[in-house]
Amino acid sequence: MAVRICFPSVCTSFTHSLQAGSRADSEFVRPVIMSVIKSNLSIAQEKQLCSLFGHVKLSLLFKASVHGYNTGVFHSKCDMQGPTVVVAYNNAGFIFGAYTCKDYRQTGQNIADDKAFLFSFRAGNQNQCPHRIPAINSQQAFADTNTGPNFGALLFLNGNAAKVHSAPGNFYNFNVNEMHGNDLTLTECEVYRVEDFGGLLEKPWRNVNWTSEKRKELMEDIKTYKPVINSVKQARVLLIGPVGAGKSSFFNSINSIFRGHVTSQAISGSAGTSLTTQFRTYSIKSSRDGKPLPIILCDTMGLEETTGAGLDLDDITSILKGHVMDRYQFNPTVPLQAGSPEYRKSASPGDRIHCVAYVIDACKVAVITQKLEEKLGSIRRRVNLMGIPQLLLLTKVDEACRHVHDDLKEIYRSHYIERKIQEVAARLGIPVSCVIPVKNYSQEMDLDPNTDVLLLSAVMKMFHFADNYFDDICMGEEEKHD
Numbered sequence: 001m002a003v004r005i006c007f008p009s010v011c012t013s014f015t016h017s018l019q020a021g022s023r024a025d026s027e028f029v030r031p032v033i034m035s036v037i038k039s040n041l042s043i044a045q046e047k048q049l050c051s052l053f054g055h056v057k058l059s060l061l062f063k064a065s066v067h068g069y070n071t072g073v074f075h076s077k078c079d080m081q082g083p084t085v086v087v088a089y090n091n092a093g094f095i096f097g098a099y100t101c102k103d104y105r106q107t108g109q110n111i112a113d114d115k116a117f118l119f120s121f122r123a124g125n126q127n128q129c130p131h132r133i134p135a136i137n138s139q140q141a142f143a144d145t146n147t148g149p150n151f152g153a154l155l156f157l158n159g160n161a162a163k164v165h166s167a168p169g170n171f172y173n174f175n176v177n178e179m180h181g182n183d184l185t186l187t188e189c190e191v192y193r194v195e196d197f198g199g200l201l202e203k204p205w206r207n208v209n210w211t212s213e214k215r216k217e218l219m220e221d222i223k224t225y226k227p228v229i230n231s232v233k234q235a236r237v238l239l240i241g242p243v244g245a246g247k248s249s250f251f252n253s254i255n256s257i258f259r260g261h262v263t264s265q266a267i268s269g270s271a272g273t274s275l276t277t278q279f280r281t282y283s284i285k286s287s288r289d290g291k292p293l294p295i296i297l298c299d300t301m302g303l304e305e306t307t308g309a310g311l312d313l314d315d316i317t318s319i320l321k322g323h324v325m326d327r328y329q330f331n332p333t334v335p336l337q338a339g340s341p342e343y344r345k346s347a348s349p350g351d352r353i354h355c356v357a358y359v360i361d362a363c364k365v366a367v368i369t370q371k372l373e374e375k376l377g378s379i380r381r382r383v384n385l386m387g388i389p390q391l392l393l394l395t396k397v398d399e400a401c402r403h404v405h406d407d408l409k410e411i412y413r414s415h416y417i418e419r420k421i422q423e424v425a426a427r428l429g430i431p432v433s434c435v436i437p438v439k440n441y442s443q444e445m446d447l448d449p450n451t452d453v454l455l456l457s458a459v460m461k462m463f464h465f466a467d468n469y470f471d472d473i474c475m476g477e478e479e480k481h482d
Contacts, residue, residue, distance in 0.1 A: 041190075052117075056196055058194060062078050062189075064188060069186075074157060077191070081104070083193070085194055087189070088190075089187045090187055095120070098117070098151045102116075102141075104144060105144055110143055114138040117135070118153065134172075166180065208412065210449070218459075227466065229349060229470045235463060238355070239359055242361070242372060243303070245361045249442060251297045252264050257455060259288060260288070260447070279325075281297075313382070314336075318343070323336070357393050359392075360424055362400035362420050362424075363400045390465075391436060392436065394435055397438070400417065401414045438454045439454060
């Protein structure tokens with residue numbers, strides 16, 4: 001999903017793109033082939049478009065050259081997405097389209113929207129302010145039908161083709177030569193979700209100690225942590241999440257902190273399918289030549305909404321119970337069987353998972369599909385039945401919010417990040433107190449103390465949750481003895 005951060009004076013483009021079919025993260029360092037769907041807008045053109053709004057973020061929902069000039073696909077990807085902007089391109093060099101703050105719902109009615117408008121500017125003129133054309137009657141801003149985006153004067157994807165129907169006068173009034181140069185054949189048509197950043201809260205809603213002393217304290221606390229069960233030496237945390245959410249990057253980031261420099265032991269990146277194809281159990285050393293830390297991060301294949309793709313639910317159950325060995329090769333169509341060589345028949349308490357961490361990209365919370373949400377819900381129910389504590393890592397917060405990108409210490413003052421935390425908590429059924437925002441190392445060459453504090457705090461939260469699991473085991477044993 002192409003995510004770009006835009007605001008009037010500056011427009012910063014990030015590397016997130018809408019995925020063509022998905023999977024990310026694995027275990028050996030090697031070149032990563034990128035397979036992503038990118039916006040047609042240049043940074044300068046995006047800045048021009050964003051000048052029509054305020055402080056907003058654009059998220060690419062639909063791209064006709066990839067998804068097809070098909071109204072059914074358009075509605076499947078763009079209905080119920082809130083404020084959206086259609087961006088069309090033609091050979092005459094025009095970039096033009098339409099904005100509405102209302103949902104597409106296919107009600108068959110004309111929709112009132114006093115914020116709706118059409119726009120146009122020339123692709124080669126970076127200094128041009130886009131023409132903005134409001135509706136003649138805001139009570140009939142657009143027709144909410146099962147066609148392509150229909151603003152009366154402009155109908156996109158006309159006839160399920162790379163065409164736009166133009167009829168100025170009744171709904172919007174414009175000069176056709178200034179709007180699209182009378183070229184009604186499209187070279188591309190995109191639809192973006194438009195999200196308002198909001199400002200900064202007066203006070204942070206969580207308090208964080210950002211000092212170097214706190215960083216050292218957290219590192220020492222992690223090194224000296226001991227599970228309350230003597231037979232368990234390391235807490236096992238399972239990372240579960242969609243393709244490209246940052247599961248492997250989280251391990252790389254924690255490993256980097258204790259190595260003292262940015263590392264990339266586990267492959268991470270953006271690709272069409274999951275880079276992680278094996279179950280990996282990663283131990284982290286306290287330093288280059290130090291002892292292993294009391295935590296094992298378990299990396300899995302990325303979740304995918306398509307049946308027969310991504311991590312299988314039965315494999316997750318086997319992992320939770322400790323039956324899956326390191327480097328087991330996932331097969332999305334056939335889960336691990338009890339008689340397989342990679343199946344551990346007698347799993348000890350130390351082999352089991354003690355905490356589950358869901359990993360979600362903050363840039364993609366708004367466009368989590370219903371199928372993926374249902375799959376995550378099924379996983380949560382299985383984890384709940386086994387009494388394993390769960391938390392959620394909200395990654396890429398710096399890419400999701402301009403304020404956090406400029407200063408990571410503003411993370412708990414960002415109104416936008418607060419909304420994202422509340423939204424993902426509500427959608428996945430996880431308490432807000434269990435959602436931990438973090439920034440992984442991805443393109444940095446050097447460590448950053450503020451990034452480290454958030455990451456190390458997340459590890460300590462995992463230890464606290466693992467302790468809850470161990471306490472339940474101890475109580476269960478006591479009840480048996482009684």
